[in-house]
Structure formats: structure tokens, C-alpha cells
Amino acid sequence: MxxxxxxxxxxxxxxxxxxxxxxxxxxxxxxxxxxxxxxxxxxxxxxxxxxxxxxxxxxxxxxxxxxxxxxxxxxxxxxxxxxxxxEYIFKTSLHGNIYKQTLSEMEFNFTGDPTFTRKDLRKMLKQLKAKGITHINGDITLNQSRFNGYNWGNGQVWNDQAVCYATQASALVINSNCVLGNLKRSAELEKATVYIPGYEPIVLTSQVNIVTKEQQKAQFCDLEVTRHPDNNYTLFGCITPSKRNLPLSFAISEPTTYFTALLKAELAQASIKFTGQVVESHKTIKTAEVINHQSPPLxxxxxxxxxxxxxxxxxxxxxxxxxxxxxxxxxxxxxxxxxxxxxxxxxxxxxxxxxxxxxxxxxxxxxxxxxxxxxxxxxxxxxxxxxxxxxxxxxxxxxxxxxxxxxxxxxxxxxxxxxxxxxxxxxxxxxxxxxxxxxxxxxxxxxxxxxxxxxxxxxxxxxxxxxxxxxxxxxxxxxxxxxx
Known part of the structure; x- marks a missing residue:
């Protein structure tokens, strides 16, 4: 009491x-x-x-x-x-049928692992090579049946979609579906120049004018971006000069196209021959699991x-x-x-x-x-x-x-x-x-x-x-x- x-x-x-x-x-x-x-x-x-x-x-x-x-x-x-x-984990698995040194009906199953990276993809292909696989017969399927509907939520701002903080929440995620770069805008330049690492399979064109603050204000001008097919982007508008490069982040417009380019590069690096096509699927996987990558716990x-x-x-x-x-x-x-x-x-x-x-x-x-x-x-x-x-x-x-x-x-x-x-x-x-x-x-x-x-x-x-x-x-x- x-x-x-x-x-x-x-x-x-x-x-x-x-x-x-x-x-x-x-x-x-x-x-x-x-x-x-x-x-x-x-x-x-x-x-x-x-x-x-x-x-x-x-x-x-x-x-x-x-x-x-x-x-x-x-x-x-x-x-x-x-x-x-x-304890929940995301699984990214590789399926197919193995016969001697060949894998046929190869299929990736994506479940939206937000932590999956190119390094993880490379590790999966190394594991495949360790099983003796040197050839992939036929097409490679990218299965994204885990999610359907829009990759952005209703009510999200459309002009944020090119920026990494608003990247697509698709079943297929690699490197956070994001590419980093920078914009050089020093005073001696008339147009800003853009840098993207050479290993990133995107195309970025700069049409950005370097102007004074007064010119920018008078022209009602700012830095903007247009997205084109196949992960191509055009930066345009204007920006004021600075000795410091401007950091840039680009949300991947087409995750499947981006992953396909990375996959082909990594297959070549692993010396695994592939001459087919990379296709999408939203159907149930029927082939056996060959490799399984797991995310960190929830x-x-x-x-x-x-x-x-x-x-x-x-x-x-x-x-x-x-x-x-x-x-x-x-x-x-x-x-x-x-x-x-x-x-x-x-x-x-x-x-x-x-x-x-x-x-x-x-x-x-x-x-x-x-x-x-x-x-x-x-x-x-x-x-x-x-x-x-x-x-x-x-x-x-x-x-x-x-x-x-x-x-x-x-x-x-x-x-x-x-x-x-x-x-x-x-x-x-x-x-x-x-x-x-x-x-x-x-x-x-x-x-x-x-x-x-x-x-x-x-x-x-x-x-x-x-x-x-x-x-x-x-x-x-x-x-x-x-x-x-």
C-alpha cells in the first residue's frame, strides 16, 4: 500500500x-x-x-x-x-535443370530483397561455376511473381521517380536499384559535365548550362532530368558554378534491363557461356532450386x-x-x-x-x-x-x-x-x-x-x-x- x-x-x-x-x-x-x-x-x-x-x-x-x-x-x-x-529473411534463388556441365531452363526468383547487390549476384554465379556449370542452354528467366501492381504507391510525386529516395519497390532489386554519380560545374565550363562509373550500364547526357545566380533567377531555370527507355537519362536546365562537384543519384527506370546488363557482364566474368535471351515471368516456378542467396535477418x-x-x-x-x-x-x-x-x-x-x-x-x-x-x-x-x-x-x-x-x-x-x-x-x-x-x-x-x-x-x-x-x-x- x-x-x-x-x-x-x-x-x-x-x-x-x-x-x-x-x-x-x-x-x-x-x-x-x-x-x-x-x-x-x-x-x-x-x-x-x-x-x-x-x-x-x-x-x-x-x-x-x-x-x-x-x-x-x-x-x-x-x-x-x-x-x-x-528472423524473417528474403531469398533470391536460382533454378534450373542440370545435365553434366549445362544448366537449362535457368530462372532467377526474386522476392524483393532490398539488400541484394552485384556482389551477391557474383557470388551466386561463382557457386554455379563451382558445380561444374560452364554453359547455360536457352533463355534465362527473371521471375518477379512475388509482387504485382504498381512499383510506386498511389500519391507518390511523379518527378521524384528519377531520384534514388523514390526508387521502384519492385520484386527485382539489385544495388538498391540506384546509381550514383556527380556533376562537374566549375566556372570555366559553359556546360556541366556528368560522371557515372564505367561499370554502370546506364547512359546519362548533360545539357546543363552553367549560369550566374542572376541569370538563373531571370530565366526561372533549375536542374531537371528526363528519363528515356533502356535506363537513359538527360539532365537539362541550368546550375550555378561551384568548385565542388554536385552529387547525383539516379533511380533505375527499368530494373529488368539494368539487371540483364549486370548479369551478362558477370556471366562473362565467371566464364559461363550464354547465348540466349533474358526474359521476364510472373508465373509459378516449376524447376528445381540450384542456388539460394539469403538476406540478413529482418x-x-x-x-x-x-x-x-x-x-x-x-x-x-x-x-x-x-x-x-x-x-x-x-x-x-x-x-x-x-x-x-x-x-x-x-x-x-x-x-x-x-x-x-x-x-x-x-x-x-x-x-x-x-x-x-x-x-x-x-x-x-x-x-x-x-x-x-x-x-x-x-x-x-x-x-x-x-x-x-x-x-x-x-x-x-x-x-x-x-x-x-x-x-x-x-x-x-x-x-x-x-x-x-x-x-x-x-x-x-x-x-x-x-x-x-x-x-x-x-x-x-x-x-x-x-x-x-x-x-x-x-x-x-x-x-x-x-x-x-
Whole structure:
């Protein structure tokens, strides 16, 4: 009885102190431009010897449906952990019929392994050669029956499709379906020159003019890209000069074409003769398995997804959940339904929310701060078995919070553990704060409709000013760290 009394008394004083400072959060909205939407929930502080409870000490617009962006990955990670489990692996297998030194009816079966690389392909072919295979008779089939439907979610922005953070979530993935390069734009050049490694089977043409800032502004000109068949790209528009090359990343437009080129190069390297065609299939494989490559376990893949906010992994997991739950080809529709059913079993309802993908890239997604808090609460309460909190970025330390402006002060570094979510005009965070009083405070913060006005800076007399969003974030978390 005494222990219960002391525990309740402690919670009472924490709550009283929190309520006394409730109004310290609301005025911070004045730091943001007019028209900005803000929704937040601040949960009851707890410590290592206590369990999180469902009480909240402050909230605003908690039921407002907003675009979650990459905080959606917390839902995807939870559904994957619950249904697929940490031991789940992706298999990329090679099938066919072996007769002496020849393999016929050769077929790759792809299941969307987001970690599969050219190095893994090379290893599989070396294993094939070790079995004595020197010839491949007939065609090679690339089976992608694991998924169907679109490779991008409904509501994803079309002009992002050439960039690696929005690459296709296809069953066939190699090197993250992404190619890296750079653009040389030094002042002595009239046109920028592009570099792509010679071993990458894509074609990239630059028609980019190098102009001054004044010319760029007057011409309403920017750097743009057009995609052509067979993984050909044209960069055009204009860019200002710089001594530093501009890093580029290109999402593969045609994964099958890209893989075919890599496969032929690696077959030649392995001295395995092949004169047939490479074809696609979405039918059930009937030949025997010859080689099997396995991905790292799901726990490692989710950790990478969460820390670096990897969109490809998230959408692959989303489709895989749909495929496994309904035992059919996975897509964005059955992935969404499976997520709803899996979370509903844990009393987390997504009934009023719109779920379009696993990554949060789709603008169709709509999730409330209240829903996000329910998910966060479940994740914290079951962290012993889920081990999801360790996958979240830490302010000033790692992941997408390592260099987050406004959170890099001595007071906030290492104090915020949260999943980030950012798209044009919005910035979200879901996680918990470690306070000066050794409490942990769960929170959801969703900022949308953010459109900062251009602030003219006096370069001679005034230092560069932090953005309104940076100022608001710093003030929001400094208040929590100091108050609770």
C-alpha cells in the first residue's frame, strides 16, 4: 500500500508540474509562419523503473489528419516485427535443370530483397561455376511473381521517380536499384559535365548550362532530368558554378534491363557461356532450386530502414507483409489491408486514417497524432521483445537526426530518440525525450503547411538567422527537456 501511495504521489506531482507548464508550449507556435498547422501530444513522463501509461499532459490538434511522411515507417516496422518476426529473411534463388556441365531452363526468383547487390549476384554465379556449370542452354528467366501492381504507391510525386529516395519497390532489386554519380560545374565550363562509373550500364547526357545566380533567377531555370527507355537519362536546365562537384543519384527506370546488363557482364566474368535471351515471368516456378542467396535477418534490415529512413526497404516490407498475410502476390493494396488487421489485433485502430504505402512518400497518407501516439506507446511498452527503440535516430548522434538543425546543442544532443518524417512543407518527429530530471517523455510532433517567407539578410551587419522551423523545434524540445 505504501509503495502504491508513493508511486501515485510521484505521478501526481509530476502531473501538477507538467500542467503548470502546459502553456509554455502553445505560445511557441508564434515562431512559425502564419498558416502553419501544428499537432502534438506530450505523454506522461516515466523513468526506467516505471512503465509508460496512456496519460498525456499536453496535446493540440491530436485528431487532425496530417501527412505522416517517413514517420509512417514506424507503423511499417511494427507491423513487420509483429507478423514477419525478426528472423524473417528474403531469398533470391536460382533454378534450373542440370545435365553434366549445362544448366537449362535457368530462372532467377526474386522476392524483393532490398539488400541484394552485384556482389551477391557474383557470388551466386561463382557457386554455379563451382558445380561444374560452364554453359547455360536457352533463355534465362527473371521471375518477379512475388509482387504485382504498381512499383510506386498511389500519391507518390511523379518527378521524384528519377531520384534514388523514390526508387521502384519492385520484386527485382539489385544495388538498391540506384546509381550514383556527380556533376562537374566549375566556372570555366559553359556546360556541366556528368560522371557515372564505367561499370554502370546506364547512359546519362548533360545539357546543363552553367549560369550566374542572376541569370538563373531571370530565366526561372533549375536542374531537371528526363528519363528515356533502356535506363537513359538527360539532365537539362541550368546550375550555378561551384568548385565542388554536385552529387547525383539516379533511380533505375527499368530494373529488368539494368539487371540483364549486370548479369551478362558477370556471366562473362565467371566464364559461363550464354547465348540466349533474358526474359521476364510472373508465373509459378516449376524447376528445381540450384542456388539460394539469403538476406540478413529482418531485425537488421529494419534497423537500417529506421536509422536512415530508407524508403525502398519500407515499401518492400509493406508489400511483403501483404504477400505473406494473404498468401498471394504482394502490392500496396493488400499491404495496407494487412497492416490494418495486424495492428488492430493489438488494439491499434487505423480506421480513420489513410494508409497508401509503407514509406510515407505518398501524399495520400493521412494519420493523426493520436494514432501515432498509440503506436509509439505500444512500441515503448513492448520494447523488450520488439527492440524498436534502438533503431530510432538519436539527435546529434546518428541516422537522420545526426545533423538535425536546432537539436545539435549541448542540451539536446543525445536527448531526443525519434523517427523523422520530412516532405516539402512538413516536418514530423515521433519518439521520446530524455529530460534533465532523468525522465523519458514520449511525444508526437507534426508540423505541416510550413511555408517560410524569404528573409532578406544584411550580410554586413547581421548573422544568418535560423529558419522558423529550426527555432520552433529547438524551443519545443528545450521546453520538454527542462520542464519534465
Amino acid at each position: 505504501l509503495r502504491t501511495f508513493l508511486y501515485c504521489t510521484t505521478l501526481y506531482f509530476i502531473s501538477m508540474n507538467a500542467n503548470a507548464n502546459t502553456d509554455e508550449i502553445a505560445p511557441l507556435e508564434k515562431l512559425l509562419p502564419p498558416g502553419t498547422n501544428v499537432a502534438y501530444i506530450i505523454g506522461q513522463p516515466f523513468n526506467a523503473t516505471e512503465k509508460i501509461n496512456s496519460n498525456t499532459i499536453n496535446q493540440h490538434n491530436a485528431d487532425l489528419l496530417l501527412t505522416p511522411a517517413s514517420t509512417q515507417k514506424l507503423l511499417t516496422a511494427l507491423a513487420a516485427k509483429l507478423y514477419l518476426t525478426d 531485425a537488421e534490415i529494419i534497423a537500417r530502414m529506421m536509422k536512415e529512413s530508407d524508403n525502398l526497404i519500407a515499401d518492400i516490407l509493406f508489400k511483403t507483409i501483404g504477400a505473406e498475410y494473404f498468401q498471394q502476390a504482394g502490392n500496396y493494396r493488400n499491404g495496407a489491408k494487412a497492416m490494418r488487421l495486424i495492428l488492430a489485433e493489438k488494439d491499434i485502430s487505423l480506421a480513420s486514417n489513410v494508409i497508401a504505402d509503407g514509406s510515407g512518400l505518398s501524399r495520400h497518407n493521412l494519420v493523426s497524432a493520436q494514432t501515432m501516439f498509440r503506436v509509439l506507446e505500444y512500441v515503448i511498452r513492448h520494447d523488450d521483445e520488439l527492440q524498436l527503440l534502438d533503431t530510432m535516430p538519436i539527435s546529434g548522434v546518428d541516422g537522420t537526426l545526426q545533423y538535425r538543425r536546432g537539436l545539435l546543442t549541448k542540451k539536446l544532443t543525445g536527448k531526443i530518440v525519434a523517427k523523422t518524417g520530412s516532405l516539402k512543407g512538413l516536418s514530423n518527429l515521433v519518439g521520446f525525450v530524455k529530460t534533465e530530471k532523468n525522465h523519458m517523455v514520449p511525444f508526437v510532433l507534426m508540423v505541416s503547411g510550413y511555408n517560410p517567407k524569404t528573409i532578406e539578410q544584411d550580410k554586413h551587419n547581421k548573422p544568418r538567422q535560423a529558419s522558423p522551423l529550426t527555432q520552433y523545434s529547438a524551443a519545443f524540445f528545450n521546453t520538454i527537456v527542462s520542464t519534465y
